[in-house]
Amino acid sequence: MKKARRILFRCDGGQTAGLGHLSRCISLARSLHIEAPEAQVMFWGRYDTLASQLLRQYDLRTLPLPVPPMDTSGIARTREVCRNFDVLVLDSYETHQSYIDGLKHLACRLALIDDDQRHDLSGADMVICFRAGSEKLDYGARHQLLGPSYLPVKPELHALRSHNLTLEETRPIEQVLVFLSGSSMGAKHLQSVLQALDSTRIEVSYLAQGELPFMSSYRAKYIPFTPAIESVYAQSDFVISGGGLTKYECAYACITNACLSLTDLQDQDTREMAAQGLTLDLGPADTSDIARIRRQIHEFISDPKALSAQRKAFASKLDPEGPRRVAQALSAL
Template sequence: MNGRLRVGLRCDAGVSSGVGHLVRCVALAEELRARGVEVVFLGQVRGSAWARAQLDERGLPLADAPSAPGRLAALARELRLAAVVLDSYELPADTGAALRRAGLAVLAIADGDPLGQQADLYLDQNLGAERRHGQGTVQGTGGRWLAGARYALLRDCVLRCARTSRPGGVPHVLCFFGGTDSAGVAPAWARALLATGEPFRGTVISPAPFEAGGPITVIPPTDRLPELMAGADLVVTAAGSAIWELLYLGVPAALTWVAANQLIGYEELVGRGVAAGLGAEPGERAVAALAELLADPAAREEHGRRGSGLIDGRGRSRAADALLALL
């Protein structure tokens, strides 16, 4: 064990829980490591080879993490961590408090409600979070909010990407729902696209293969996702962590939601006209909205125009600045 600063990132990923928490923690880990900080992931990755590859291919170590707060604090001390980032809805509410009592700085990543976690810093990257949380401290903890899209956490592979300029023609649609499609909705949204009757070329990403038919190709989760997003005329997805990547790239998006925590982002994004809203189900209203977007390039591009510029790509740098200032 050397004397370099070490930070732990507590998150899980899997078929049922999705990979969004891990993806944004990877982005923060890349920033910290670029500054000479050692990082170690604490948690479990279950049933998703793609999720595990995000760590392995970057050389990011993963240690199994106990669920009990006291045992997690003991592991953090054993690993000589200076700080722990918490990004999970499933942790016991006193996890942050146990870590702080053990002398560690804590950054809790949340989507709205921090669920009772104590922390020195709270990060909510959702659009409009700065209005909901303000810039003050959290009562009872003294923790400070890092709130709003200026703190969006983007991976290196996204920051290196740029949208591909496209001539007119048949639109290319990319459809995906996180790295695992934990809600199993990809086939239904593929059928909704086909039901529009409009010409398009489609790529659907799904960990479970299925025959979509027509102009749709189904592929497994891939590290080419940023490239595929940058080359799409429209992306159909849920209002999860990938939306910040789409906004950064300026790609038009049509959104649904597959988890309760995504609704706050969905309402803000659709309410501002930054993305088109499809609702929760791929029914008649969603099919009509998709048909309009496929038939009208100007309507699609207007969403992309409104979204571009909201994410400047420096969110993870700001978050790292704030965290390291505690140490």
């Protein structure tokens, strides 16, 4: 009988780190349970109340041990913990090169989910980078899963994708969702986006950690965070995100979308996605202009040809079986 693989996800989730790293690791862990039901999966990180709720929602266990820094001082402790696992999946912006180098010769395999190509990952057993345009990269790792085709998404989004592909490509936009970030970073820009949408006749909702006081002056409906994000997406024809994981989830689920990027890295990523027709680029949030955002959004959602072109890009450029292939590759590592 094949020995069950023991896989440890090292990622954080909360107000500071946001929920993107945790969400994609949860999606990958759930795909692993489908493809390799015998696999033993655990999470190790710093999680706030919402992040812990997400993990409990899917019966994913956490390792009840202190989390060391991801620098030189945390190498020894991490190596000790990893003796009990076959694969360590590392997904964080807080990793230092010294930490990665110190984990290259673990007893277990080292897999990294990467966004920004800041580090030398040539010593890793596997690198996963689903960013648009990453197909052209070479990390030098033993296994490389590169490009949007390897996007880890919730299994529920596969069903939503299948449903949306049956709908008319030029269907009108009636329900707009604004979800800038799972962290506090997007809150200061939320008002500008809702102001840009306030003069339109479409119905607008916003997803945030809590209902914000200034929102009472807008027609937008508040939606609290929910583990079942697919139920919110299912009610949305158009999503405005802060440029992180959300725009990829929407593209996979065939939901027209636009991005107001909150960071320089997200801005670079959004421009690449827009070049492939997978999103509408609203530019960097820090240089945003309400009148320009209003004009861009109105012109896009009023143009059946533009809507159809983005929906066709979703269908042709994203692999519906990508999440399954990532899980299979990880379980075989």
